[in-house]
Amino acid sequence: MVESYKHLLDHVKRIHFVGIGGSGMCPLAEILHHQGYEITGSDTAESDTLQRIRSYGISVTMGHYPENVIGADLVVYTAAVKLDNPEIVSANEHGIPAIERSVMLGAVVDQYQKSVAVSGTHGKTTTTSMITQIFTMANFDPTAVIGAKLPFIGGNSRVGKSDIIVCEACEYVDTFLRIFPEVSVILNVDEDHLDYFGNLERIQQSFTDFIDQTRAMVVVNGDDRNSQVCIKNMNNSGQKIVTFGFGKNNEFRAEITGESSVCDSFDIYHNGEKITDVTLKVPGKYNVMNALAAAAATISMGVPPEEVKKALAAFGGAHRRFEILGKPQGITVADDFAHHPTELRATLTTAMSMGFKNVWAVFQPHTYSRTYMFLNEFAEVLSIADHVVLSEILPVRETNTYNIYAKDLADKIKGCVWFKTFEEITDYVTDKAKPGDLIITIGGGNVYMCANMIMDKLKEE
Numbered sequence: 001m002v003e004s005y006k007h008l009l010d011h012v013k014r015i016h017f018v019g020i021g022g023s024g025m026c027p028l029a030e031i032l033h034h035q036g037y038e039i040t041g042s043d044t045a046e047s048d049t050l051q052r053i054r055s056y057g058i059s060v061t062m063g064h065y066p067e068n069v070i071g072a073d074l075v076v077y078t079a080a081v082k083l084d085n086p087e088i089v090s091a092n093e094h095g096i097p098a099i100e101r102s103v104m105l106g107a108v109v110d111q112y113q114k115s116v117a118v119s120g121t122h123g124k125t126t127t128t129s130m131i132t133q134i135f136t137m138a139n140f141d142p143t144a145v146i147g148a149k150l151p152f153i154g155g156n157s158r159v160g161k162s163d164i165i166v167c168e169a170c171e172y173v174d175t176f177l178r179i180f181p182e183v184s185v186i187l188n189v190d191e192d193h194l195d196y197f198g199n200l201e202r203i204q205q206s207f208t209d210f211i212d213q214t215r216a217m218v219v220v221n222g223d224d225r226n227s228q229v230c231i232k233n234m235n236n237s238g239q240k241i242v243t244f245g246f247g248k249n250n251e252f253r254a255e256i257t258g259e260s261s262v263c264d265s266f267d268i269y270h271n272g273e274k275i276t277d278v279t280l281k282v283p284g285k286y287n288v289m290n291a292l293a294a295a296a297a298t299i300s301m302g303v304p305p306e307e308v309k310k311a312l313a314a315f316g317g318a319h320r321r322f323e324i325l326g327k328p329q330g331i332t333v334a335d336d337f338a339h340h341p342t343e344l345r346a347t348l349t350t351a352m353s354m355g356f357k358n359v360w361a362v363f364q365p366h367t368y369s370r371t372y373m374f375l376n377e378f379a380e381v382l383s384i385a386d387h388v389v390l391s392e393i394l395p396v397r398e399t400n401t402y403n404i405y406a407k408d409l410a411d412k413i414k415g416c417v418w419f420k421t422f423e424e425i426t427d428y429v430t431d432k433a434k435p436g437d438l439i440i441t442i443g444g445g446n447v448y449m450c451a452n453m454i455m456d457k458l459k460e461e
Helices: 026-034 048-055 086-093 101-109 124-137 172-178 200-212 225-233 285-300 305-314 341-352 368-373 375-382 406-410 422-432 448-460
Strands: 014-018 038-043 059-062 074-077 098-100 114-119 143-150 155-158 164-168 183-186 217-221 240-245 252-256 265-270 273-279 323-326 332-336 359-363 387-390 438-442
Touching: 014 026, 014 086, 026 038, 026 048, 026 101, 026 143, 026 155, 048 059, 048 155, 074 086, 074 101, 086 098, 098 101, 101 164, 101 172, 114 124, 124 143, 124 164, 124 285, 124 305, 172 200, 183 200, 183 225, 183 285, 200 225, 217 225, 217 285, 240 285, 252 285, 265 285, 265 305, 273 285, 273 305, 285 305, 285 341, 323 448, 332 448, 341 359, 341 375, 341 438, 359 422, 359 448, 368 375, 375 406, 387 406, 387 422, 422 448, 438 448
Parallel strands: 014 038, 014 074, 038 059, 074 098, 114 164, 114 183, 143 164, 183 217, 217 240, 240 252, 332 438, 359 387, 359 438
Antiparallel strands: 143 155, 252 265, 265 273, 323 332
16 A cells, blocks of 8 residues: 655646546646646547647647657656656656656545545446536536546536545556545445456455545445445544445435336435435436435535435436437437446346337457456346347457457357457448347447447438
8 A cells, every 4th residue: 555645746847648638647637737737748649638638728749759758847657658658768767757647646636635536346437427516516616537528527527626526546456545535435346357356355455445545434335245345344543434225224325216117216315314306317226326326425525415416317427328329210329338247237237128129239348358257247248138249359458368259258148249340340230220229339448439330320321
């Protein structure tokens, strides 16, 4: 466990970001720019985030060159950048400190008295977005760092003037142990990133460490056994424990009231007393739990329940979280970030309950290790859909030492087909899908590009 990064920015005036257009880098650059630091950056591809960065007057160089870091007091690099990057090498040669993005996030969070870090294997982005929207609509004026675009704020970051910051806290390679929040939210603890952790026990230990470095309050899923193990193992330093869930023993409890099959209406009870009712726009029982977590955190920090109700009712979702792209020719096209069997089960169960004639699941497996380790689980949950189409496995940071291929997964799913290219997938599903069907692209990689191609082709026909 590392110490707080409270003094990392002492005596720093100019900060250079290597890969400034990344979804995790852009928010930090924006926040630090508004705090008065001189920010420069570099990247290799144009994007909407770069346009946003430039709109603040921040200088961005296309391409990574050694001279870009000259004059900087600190260099920040995204985890996707290799350490032999010319700018990182140049920083080392000139004695300029170079830190990974998660370290800078820890330093930024340390600047705020009221920090909320949202952790968990599933649901972080949606819950962080909900908390941000609640605080913003209730005029608490938060700063926020979100893992995806939130349409309500027009991006994945917000710079407020209060002492509140909301951010995601990702467990992969223990990056969340660089954050020392006042309030932490533990949505769930599940087996994932086993290429790093190896087993569930190590994952639980990391979450326990994260809980231990939370300063004041832990908002935790009282229905999730693994999360409760982490609470049981914590070195209690006086943190307040607030539980949420469907179980009656939770401090904050949701009771679903709506007759809709997608469970979009529910009451919130606090210590057994009903404090408000909520109607969501976003589907799924898992979003009821996300909303309850957001409500528990914000109400515990002073937001009136009626303000929480209004904000959750207005919440239209985050980018790539069961995002409806359109309904060309009467065929609904959606995109979702799910890339773990638990997430897939939640997404596809919700999709199958929404009254579509057929659900076409277009899934891009994400990393060889995850596909290999959860092969049978993926086959089981994908079989929930009426039709399953697979792309090749997205390697991300890995080589195929597991000798695993999309065909291995397809062979375990009745009627499943797989294709090498998004063009082939697009041709197949647009030819087969009919009005009243749902085509949903699913995965943690770039399968959203396939969703856009499907939309374009359906519009053309």
